[in-house]
Structures are given as structure tokens and as C-alpha cells.
Amino acid sequence: MTPPAVTAPALESVCGAIADELPAVVPAFLPAPVVGGLAAEARRRDAAGDFRAARVGRGDSRVERDDIRGDRTLWLDEAMPTRAEVPLWCALEALRAAVNAATLLGLFSFEGHYAIYPPGACYRRHRDRFRDDDARVLTCVIYLNDRWTRFDGGALRIYLGGRDVRDVPPVGGTLVCFPAERYEHEVLPAKRDRLALTGWFLRRG
Numbered sequence: 001m002t003p004p005a006v007t008a009p010a011l012e013s014v015c016g017a018i019a020d021e022l023p024a025v026v027p028a029f030l031p032a033p034v035v036g037g038l039a040a041e042a043r044r045r046d047a048a049g050d051f052r053a054a055r056v057g058r059g060d061s062r063v064e065r066d067d068i069r070g071d072r073t074l075w076l077d078e079a080m081p082t083r084a085e086v087p088l089w090c091a092l093e094a095l096r097a098a099v100n101a102a103t104l105l106g107l108f109s110f111e112g113h114y115a116i117y118p119p120g121a122c123y124r125r126h127r128d129r130f131r132d133d134d135a136r137v138l139t140c141v142i143y144l145n146d147r148w149t150r151f152d153g154g155a156l157r158i159y160l161g162g163r164d165v166r167d168v169p170p171v172g173g174t175l176v177c178f179p180a181e182r183y184e185h186e187v188l189p190a191k192r193d194r195l196a197l198t199g200w201f202l203r204r205g
Contacts, residue, residue: 010175015103017177018102018105023160025176026177027173029142029175030173034088035173037084038197039144040084042116042195046072051072070117070118071123074113075113076197099201105137105203107203112140112200115195117189117196119192126185127180127183139178139179140175141175141198142174142175144172144197145195152191153191154170155170157186158178159183
């Protein structure tokens with residue numbers, strides 16, 4: 001079966017925001033059947049013990065700090081996607097090509113992982129680009145949660161500058177995309193498991 005395409009309006013919405021160096025928030029970026037398949041894949045792999053506690057830092061200094069970051073993660077493998085992941089990679093490639101056509105960012109590849117936040121877990125305020133490595137150009141998050149409401153919590157809080165913030169609830173299918181070096185952000189605690197795909201478009205090394 002041919003994987004469903006991301007709609008042109010969705011791609012245009014992301015490109016317009018990124019061209020203005022603003023966060024893009026696009027509901028229903030992925031259709032519900034694809035989101036459901038990815039959520040089921042994440043839960044299956046988590047039940048099989050494939051996820052690991054996330055760590056903070058880089059290289060030899062990476063450590064588990066659940067007071068800073070409390071999610072479990074599993075990295076994606078573009079070379080060996082599962083059936084559920086094929087539409088995701090098609091969507092990401094369409095997004096990469098569209099952003100490159102609309103900007104001069106020169107996005108080359110994508111790296112990312114599943115992330116499961118258990119109830120009460122958070123990720124403290126941070127920026128996604130390392131101080132000594134500018135490979136990460138765009139942060140992308142796609143949510144995999146079913147029937148999420150504002151009472152469930154778990155918003156992504158983006159710090160826009162000064163006292164301005166934007167809280168994005170993790171509703172299934174929503175894409176959030178923003179320049180990795182520009183915006184600090186945090187994951188607020190949720191009342192139930194919070195599933196997402198998180199990653200970065202990279203420039204050529």
C-alpha cells in the first residue's frame with residue numbers, strides 16, 4: 001500500500017514558519033491511522049524491553065538524571081524501518097525537501113527516537129543544539145497520543161523570548177518544528193503516558 005502523503009497545506013505551513021524562524025505547529029500533520037500504528041509500535045517495543053532511560057549530556061559525560069529528564073527512548077533506524085514507520089519516513093523526507101526548497105537551510109538527514117514519558121515525568125528547560133556541535137538545524141516533534149485533553153497536561157512549553165511562552169498540548173498527529181538553536185523549551189508533567197517522536201534535521205557533516 002502506498003504510504004499516505006503529507007498534505008501540501010501542512011508542508012506550506014511549516015515552511016512559512018521556519019522561513020520566519022518561528023515555531024511551526026501543525027495539527028493532523030500525520031493521519032490518524034499512521035499515528036495509531038506508530039503508537040502501537042512504540043508500546044510493543046517498550047513492552048519488549050527495547051526502550052532505555054534517557055540520559056542528559058554528551059559523550060562520556062552522559063548520565064541518567066530523572067530530575068531533569070524522565071522519559072524512556074528508542075532510536076529510529078531509517079535503514080530498517082518497520083511497516084508502521086515507513087509512512088513516517090516518507091513524511092519526513094517530504095518535509096525535508098519542502099523546507100530545503102523554501103529556505104537555504106540545506107537539511108541533509110534526520111535522526112530521532114520514540115519517547116515515552118510516564119505520568120509525572122518531565123524534561124526541564126533546555127535548548128537542543130550542543131555548544132560545540134551545530135549539526136542539529138531543526139527540532140521536530142510528532143505526537144502519538146490518543147484522545148488527549150488539556151486536563152492530561154504534558155504540554156511542550158516553548159520560550160519565545162522575554163515572558164512570552166507557547167504551550168502546545170501533545171495531541172496525536174500534531175507536528176511541532178522550530179530552529180534547534182533558537183528556542184529553549186521544556187516538557188511539562190502529564191497525568192498519563194505521553195508518547196512522541198522527537199528528532200532533528202541535520203546539516204551535512
